[in-house]
Amino acid sequence: MTSRRAPRGAESADLDLFALASSIGEPAHAPPPAPEPLIDSTRYPGETAASAIAVSLLTQTAKDVIEGAFIPLWVRGEISDFKSHRNGHWYFCLRDGQAQVRCVAWKRDQRGIPAAPDDGMQVAAFGRLTVYAARGEMQFSVTRIEAEGDGLRRKALEITRARLEADGLLAPERKRRLPPFPRVIAVVTSPDGAALHDIVAVTRRRGANVRLVVVPAAVQGETAPEELCFALDQVNRWGGADLVIVGRGGGAREDLWAFNDERVARAVAACRVPTISAVGHEIDVSICDLVADLRAATPSAAAEAATRSRGELEGELRKLSLRMRSATRALVRARGDRLRHIGRDLASGGGEQVARRRTQLGAVSGRLHALSPLATLARGYAVARGRDGSTLSTVAQLSDGLPFDLVVRDGTVSARVERAGEDA
Amino acid sequence: MTFEERVARLEAIASALEHDGVDLARALELFEEGIENLRAAADELARAEARVQRLVERADGGFDVVDAAE
Numbered sequence: 001m002t003s004r005r006a007p008r009g010a011e012s013a014d015l016d017l018f019a020l021a022s023s024i025g026e027p028a029h030a031p032p033p034a035p036e037p038l039i040d041s042t043r044y045p046g047e048t049a050a051s052a053i054a055v056s057l058l059t060q061t062a063k064d065v066i067e068g069a070f071i072p073l074w075v076r077g078e079i080s081d082f083k084s085h086r087n088g089h090w091y092f093c094l095r096d097g098q099a100q101v102r103c104v105a106w107k108r109d110q111r112g113i114p115a116a117p118d119d120g121m122q123v124a125a126f127g128r129l130t131v132y133a134a135r136g137e138m139q140f141s142v143t144r145i146e147a148e149g150d151g152l153r154r155k156a157l158e159i160t161r162a163r164l165e166a167d168g169l170l171a172p173e174r175k176r177r178l179p180p181f182p183r184v185i186a187v188v189t190s191p192d193g194a195a196l197h198d199i200v201a202v203t204r205r206r207g208a209n210v211r212l213v214v215v216p217a218a219v220q221g222e223t224a225p226e227e228l229c230f231a232l233d234q235v236n237r238w239g240g241a242d243l244v245i246v247g248r249g250g251g252a253r254e255d256l257w258a259f260n261d262e263r264v265a266r267a268v269a270a271c272r273v274p275t276i277s278a279v280g281h282e283i284d285v286s287i288c289d290l291v292a293d294l295r296a297a298t299p300s301a302a303a304e305a306a307t308r309s310r311g312e313l314e315g316e317l318r319k320l321s322l323r324m325r326s327a328t329r330a331l332v333r334a335r336g337d338r339l340r341h342i343g344r345d346l347a348s349g350g351g352e353q354v355a356r357r358r359t360q361l362g363a364v365s366g367r368l369h370a371l372s373p374l375a376t377l378a379r380g381y382a383v384a385r386g387r388d389g390s391t392l393s394t395v396a397q398l399s400d401g402l403p404f405d406l407v408v409r410d411g412t413v414s415a416r417v418e419r420a421g422e423d424a
Numbered sequence: 425m426t427f428e429e430r431v432a433r434l435e436a437i438a439s440a441l442e443h444d445g446v447d448l449a450r451a452l453e454l455f456e457e458g459i460e461n462l463r464a465a466a467d468e469l470a471r472a473e474a475r476v477q478r479l480v481e482r483a484d485g486g487f488d489v490v491d492a493a494e
Contacts (some may be wrong), residue, residue, distance in 0.1 A: 181428040186479070191492075200476055209427065209472030213489055215479045238479060238487040310472055313427075317465055320434040324458045327441035328451060335448050 056133065063131035066138065070129045075101070075140065077125075079117045090116060094125055094140065103127070103140045112144040114156035122148040150253070153260075160262045160287055169269045169291050176274040176293045178306065179242045181313075184211045185306055186241035186273075188231045191216040194249035195278065195299035202303035207310035213241060219248035224258035232267040244271050245302045246288065247278030259286040268292055278302035383407040384415075395420060430465045434458055 046053045077094035084090050088107035093100045103125065105113060117123055127142035145152060164170055189195045191214055203210060217231035218224045228246065235244055246268060248256070258264060259279045265287045268275050277292035278299040289295040296302035384392040385405045392398055398417045406413040425433070437458040440446055446454070476492045 179428070181426075181431065183426060183428075191478070200474065203474040207472055208474055209469060211475045211477055211489075213477045213479050214492060234479060234481055234487070237485075238481075240487070240489065310469055313469055314466070316431065317434075317462060317469070320431070320438055320458075321462050323438040324434070324441055324455065324462075327438060328455045331441060331446065331448070331451050334444075 059133040072128045074124045074126045079121045101140045105142045109143040114152040182243040184241045186235045186244045188215045188246040190219045198300045199303040208307035220255040225261035228264045229267040244275045250280035259288040265291045276302045430461045
């Protein structure tokens, strides 16, 4: 394998190089009209076989010319032969129907590329045309790629999502419940943004008894992911909040991109208190939304979900008050009843012991009692029996003057029919 | 006590009172405590206002929470 570093010209050819460079400096450099013989090996290098220049000088010169001629620019075409090298650099071709150019995206330049492109993707690539002298090849050095239909961003989202999922950060059982009465809510957002304004307005309107502590961070632009991570880390280190809202108002898709950053998502997941993510009005769900304990569609919705209105809380207190009062009332009434019973027992039985015995006895005999006709008698009914012991239960059985026994609760009474009544 | 703690305490008191076994003297004590908690919680609600502050990290790694200028 050849060294990637271009051998910079032949050390022995310094003079020649100067000569060549100066002649390049004058583009209209058709050989100056010369009265002298055409063959003059000293006029410019490479004019004759004898003055042939080194390959490295040729490629180096081509490099200087080409790289000097093009400013960085966008080129569109189709990706092919994409390879990600072990060392992290990406090599591929950009081509259209007629031509192709070799491309490289150095590892350090890949930050501006959402994800590695796939073969066949239609893209616009931004970069600089260079010459790779060691191979004598033109090479387009790419620093940004935008795919048609936002394909790269979608791919990047899928990759990030898969990585978070693999780490279990998207698991539903990981979602924490929001505190029912948050007192201190950390709001990680831009201090000048619409999101903060909306959150404050909603919280005030609800009369919620809460402190909103703003933890400032840029929410768009290149530094946004780092600033958001830093702010979330501050919330953790501070430890004074019992809920975190992280978000921003609506915006263009690129403006919301920081909330799809894997680092930000991991910082949200690392929050020690429950989190609400509130990112704009975008239809797509952001990666932060997936990781947060609750996703709110807007910052206002986040504030609604986070706080409870004064009315709600007052209702809660009223309910508790009612429960307490009615339970106490029921309790006092029950105790009063029991006291009255005991009082009665004391009065009739002449002593607590008697009362207790009576209660025991009552309990034991209760079941028998229920089955026995004595129970009926006890309620004040009587049974009429003939002298032969048969039960007299119809008018026909009782003729005028008939003697019979009346069985009542505590004994038997001898009786006689005075006048048999009419049929009922 | 925080509002949340008060509400939790009130829940506990209500449950205790709803339980048959509670001793009458204890019940009255609980009731009184509950009433006190209710009053304090209601007072807190009446004073409720959303404050907006800002977290400021000091050079020593500590934090200050300062009222935000609006």
